[in-house]
Structure formats: structure tokens, C-alpha cells
Amino acid sequence: MYQYFILSGIFLFFEYIIHVLGTWKLCRKAGINFWKIFIPIYNIFILLKNYGRSIWYMILLLNPLTSIILLFILWIDLIRSFGKGTKKDIILLLFSAGIYIYYINFFEKIQFLKIEKIKKEDNTGILLSIIFSFITHTYIIQPFVIPTSSMEGTLLVGDFILVSKIHYGLRMPMSPISIPFTHNKIYKNIKSYISILQWPYFRFSPIQSIQRNDIVVFNFPKDFNHKIIDKKDHYIKRCIGLPGDLISIKEGVLFINQKKEKFFEKKQQAYFVKTENIPLNIEYLKNKMDIEDIELIEEKNDEYFYKIMLTEKKVIQIKNFFDNIVFIKKNIFPINYQEYSIFPNNYGWNRDFFGPLHIPKKGELIKLNLKNIHIYNEIITYEKGEKINVPSERYYKIKNNYYFMMGDNRHNSYDSRYWGFVPENHIVGKPIFIWMSIDWDRKNPLNLFNWKLRLNRIMKIIK
Known part of the structure; x- marks a missing residue:
């Protein structure tokens, strides 16, 4: 301070x-x-x-x-x-x-x-x-726009939101000289701030602490193009893991402290859908059911195979509406399938079979060994400023709180499963309000003639 x-x-x-x-x-x-x-x-x-x-x-x-x-x-x-x-x-x-x-x-x-x-x-x-x-x-509320589908169906591409910077404690700016109303770039790789000057991290007391399942805006920890924390790219995800929690995923189902997550209506996952004789009415799915991510995988002998991002509620609706559906089943990776981009890279995990992973908490002592050094090495490097390949100390005392973030669109979200923990000093704020929502062509968002207002989402509180 x-x-x-x-x-x-x-x-x-x-x-x-x-x-x-x-x-x-x-x-x-x-x-x-x-x-x-x-x-x-x-x-x-x-x-x-x-x-x-x-x-x-x-x-x-x-x-x-x-x-x-x-x-x-x-x-x-x-x-x-x-x-x-x-x-x-x-x-x-x-x-x-x-x-x-x-x-x-x-x-x-x-x-x-x-x-x-x-x-x-x-x-x-x-x-x-x-x-x-x-x-x-800078200090109270900042506007953002949702650019990707990682938070569907809670937040949609084209939602314009207001984010409170004081709910989780106002973080004072760390880059004192920058162009007002810009974040980290003016154009392409031209930075909008002077990176030589950097203020230390300081945050005022929060109005409320981050609760499990809160939607949080934060600076992306793995943005290596910008060294100053508050100039790193902005991400928005749901906080599903608090400091001290134990996270695991089994067959695409999230477990927190060995308890299955509560039913969440907005959660989306990838489903394989097969129809025969007649293809799906994609226009109806997009315009009437607000289903955006639809991919035709294969068409053969009057059989049609799709991969669609769906909530459990919409799965039931599609089954009841289309008579020609042969099956709908989740696209779950097998347990023996390893995603090499998954954190911490060498544990053999994937998006649907993940963990158990302990989330570090400020002040706790982590017992280091050759098995977990790959998980906590990044934290030690971040906090101490030096990399440890072989644990020379038996214990390490964690200096910051960390969080685990996931998108509601579970099979289409680049989140903590892929890049790890979010340090407390990377937290920006809490989304509180959707003031505008535009449904645009995702392949060509600048085509203004295809823009449509989502009237049912305008001036809506984010719960």
C-alpha cells in the first residue's frame, strides 16, 4: 500500500x-x-x-x-x-x-x-x-463486449456488459501512463501505454469476496505480450474453484471437494446428433431456439451427423421437436485420451477427465515433490521470480490466493483446464449488467446489415 x-x-x-x-x-x-x-x-x-x-x-x-x-x-x-x-x-x-x-x-x-x-x-x-x-x-464501472462463445448460454457473443471494479476490491492502476479509454493496444502491436513505468499491486478492501460460481472478469495470466498485469488481455469465466478447493472432472461432470456440482441450467456441452432422411432445420434451431454452435460433420446415405453445443434442457426440447433423430449423446473424451494442451501438460488428463487438482491458498504450506512440482512450479516462479526444476525445499508457503475458472460452454472454452490458476491480483471485477445485446454474423461481425437486437437481453441484470 x-x-x-x-x-x-x-x-x-x-x-x-x-x-x-x-x-x-x-x-x-x-x-x-x-x-x-x-x-x-x-x-x-x-x-x-x-x-x-x-x-x-x-x-x-x-x-x-x-x-x-x-x-x-x-x-x-x-x-x-x-x-x-x-x-x-x-x-x-x-x-x-x-x-x-x-x-x-x-x-x-x-x-x-x-x-x-x-x-x-x-x-x-x-x-x-x-x-x-x-x-x-478506470475506478468504478468498465464496459466490455463478449467476443467469444465460451460463456454461452449465460453470456452470448454480442452482449455488451458493465463490470463493477469495486465489488471484489478496487485494484489501483499499475500502468500510470496510458491512452484513456484504451486497454493495451492502439492498433495491432502498437501498445497504448508506457511499459517502463509500473506501479506495485494494491487493492482496496472488497465489498464482497469472490464466491463459488461467480462470473469474474480477469486479466489472462498467460498473456506474455504484456508484462504489466492490468494491461494483459481480459477474459471472462465462471469461478468454479476457490482457494483451498479440490477440483476434479469425471466423464464431463465437475466435482468440487469430492461433491458433484449442483445442476446448472445454463451449462453447455458438445453433443453428437444423428438424423435420418431429413436434415435438421438449422435456421429454426438458430432463430427460434438460440442455438448457435451447429456443425454438420458428415452426410451419408440419407443420414446426417452433427456436433452441437447444447444445454440439457435444449437436448430434451430437440428430442421432442424432431421425430427423425436417431440419437443424441454427449461428446465425452475417453479417460485414456490425453490432451497435450491440458494443464499441467504431462498428467495424461483431458477436458472430461481432469484432476484431482488442489487450488493453492494464501499462507498454506505445499509439500513439494517430483510429482507435483510441475503444477506448482509456475506459482513459485511467479511469486519468487525464479524457476525450480527439482524441489530443493520440502515445503513452499503460498503468497497469494488462486482461483480456477471455467466457461459455461464447457466443451468450447479455453479456461483454467488449459492454462492453470488465476492469481488474485489478476482479478478485474464482477459483471453486473447487460445494457445492450446484438446478434451478429459471427463470421463477419462488421456486416451491420445483419445485426439484430436481442430485445429480451437489453437492460438485464447478470445474476
Whole structure:
């Protein structure tokens, strides 16, 4: 905690130096007393007062990123009073990262004209709205869109959701300098943040702790393209395993602490479907029954074979509706089939026969041996910063809580079964609301003419 605020204070001090060096001559020409220019915070207050801006702008100093925004606002006001308020000047100031004000301050021979106080009818309201939106986006609620089908049928592709960042404890930003309203990229591999500066992890106390079966947004632990945690890609899954739990899957059925999971209506799995004489009415399945993942595997001798992602409820509905169905059965991998991409890679597990796997809990002692070192090596490497191939210590004390995440679309989800645990410091927030839902062509989502509103999902609370 103290590290975070100490670093923020150091950052603000450097901002103060940059601001004073870049503006002191201009401030003197504007008639501001010499001593007022050099007093931290008070010099900001003086400029706000002189240009008729609200003192509430001072709140922006509480955060490194918003403090940068405040400095640019003040600099724009200042150069305008010297006749440098054209669009060209403002663009030069922004795209030179503030260097332009140094040029004006030290090299331009300009005269002070007058202080133009900001009028209510100016763009102040728009500016404040943008700043307020940014603060809300960063610290309270952030919008997301569901891009994949891993959470069907709870969350659908094209659902626009709001995620609370305070339910599980507000995690303060770790990358202090980044482009507002972006995550980790501007375009392709161009990053939207400065990766050299990185703040330590700090989280406020949660309103509620993560409960089993909560839907959680988190940063993908295996995103190696971005080293700063809060800039790693966002994932959304259901938390089915809490710290200290024992997870296992047998014939596609999840067991938590050796107890079978409760019936979950929205859970989807892959089913093989065979019909004869007449194929399935795919248009009806998609439009009337909201079944999206349908794949025709084979057609032979008036027999049709499909693989479809279905809930148990929809399995019953299809059986009752189609008379030509020969069979519907789950696509369960055999126990002796090994998926090499399954975590921890060398245990011979697959998506339907997995575990038992213990989820590490903060403070517990893990007894290390040659059998489990492959499971906990990543955690030790992450926490200690060094890789252990052979356990030299008999026990290791876990420093963080970890979680096990799975998608509701169990056979079409890239989740903890494939890449392991989610550390507590990767947790972003809790989805609370669907404010918009669009059914688009998944092969061509940018084709606006094929968009359809899902009216029954708009303004819906996520339970």
C-alpha cells in the first residue's frame, strides 16, 4: 500500500518539476507573482482561479494519469492567453507530449494578451464529462463486449456488459501512463501505454469476496505480450474453484471437494446428433431456439451427423421437436485420451477427465515433490521470480490466493483446464449488467446489415 502511494507522490513531484520548468516564464509574463509559481499544488490552484475553472479540477491531482490531463488543460489555457490557441498549437502541444510548451516558454518572443476566463457555454461541460467518464471507467464501472462463445448460454457473443471494479476490491492502476479509454493496444502491436513505468499491486478492501460460481472478469495470466498485469488481455469465466478447493472432472461432470456440482441450467456441452432422411432445420434451431454452435460433420446415405453445443434442457426440447433423430449423446473424451494442451501438460488428463487438482491458498504450506512440482512450479516462479526444476525445499508457503475458472460452454472454452490458476491480483471485477445485446454474423461481425437486437437481453441484470 505505502509503496503505491509513495511512487505516486514521486511521480507527481516530477510532474511539478516539468510543469514549473515549462511554464515559469509564461506565468511571469502573465503577471503571476514569482513565489506563487513555485509552490506545489498552490501554483495549480492559482492557474485554475485565473482562468475561471472550478477548483474541483484539483481532484485530478490524486491520480498520475488524470494529473497529466489536468496539466494539459492548464497549458492550453496558458498559451491561449498569449495568442497560441489555434488548433495547430493545441495539436502540437498534445502530440509533442508537452515539449511544445517548452519551446513557447524559452524560445518564442510573445506578448501576454489577456486572461480569457472559460465561459459556461464553452466546451468545459464536454471536457468535464469526458474526465468523469474516464474516472468512472478506470475506478468504478468498465464496459466490455463478449467476443467469444465460451460463456454461452449465460453470456452470448454480442452482449455488451458493465463490470463493477469495486465489488471484489478496487485494484489501483499499475500502468500510470496510458491512452484513456484504451486497454493495451492502439492498433495491432502498437501498445497504448508506457511499459517502463509500473506501479506495485494494491487493492482496496472488497465489498464482497469472490464466491463459488461467480462470473469474474480477469486479466489472462498467460498473456506474455504484456508484462504489466492490468494491461494483459481480459477474459471472462465462471469461478468454479476457490482457494483451498479440490477440483476434479469425471466423464464431463465437475466435482468440487469430492461433491458433484449442483445442476446448472445454463451449462453447455458438445453433443453428437444423428438424423435420418431429413436434415435438421438449422435456421429454426438458430432463430427460434438460440442455438448457435451447429456443425454438420458428415452426410451419408440419407443420414446426417452433427456436433452441437447444447444445454440439457435444449437436448430434451430437440428430442421432442424432431421425430427423425436417431440419437443424441454427449461428446465425452475417453479417460485414456490425453490432451497435450491440458494443464499441467504431462498428467495424461483431458477436458472430461481432469484432476484431482488442489487450488493453492494464501499462507498454506505445499509439500513439494517430483510429482507435483510441475503444477506448482509456475506459482513459485511467479511469486519468487525464479524457476525450480527439482524441489530443493520440502515445503513452499503460498503468497497469494488462486482461483480456477471455467466457461459455461464447457466443451468450447479455453479456461483454467488449459492454462492453470488465476492469481488474485489478476482479478478485474464482477459483471453486473447487460445494457445492450446484438446478434451478429459471427463470421463477419462488421456486416451491420445483419445485426439484430436481442430485445429480451437489453437492460438485464447478470445474476
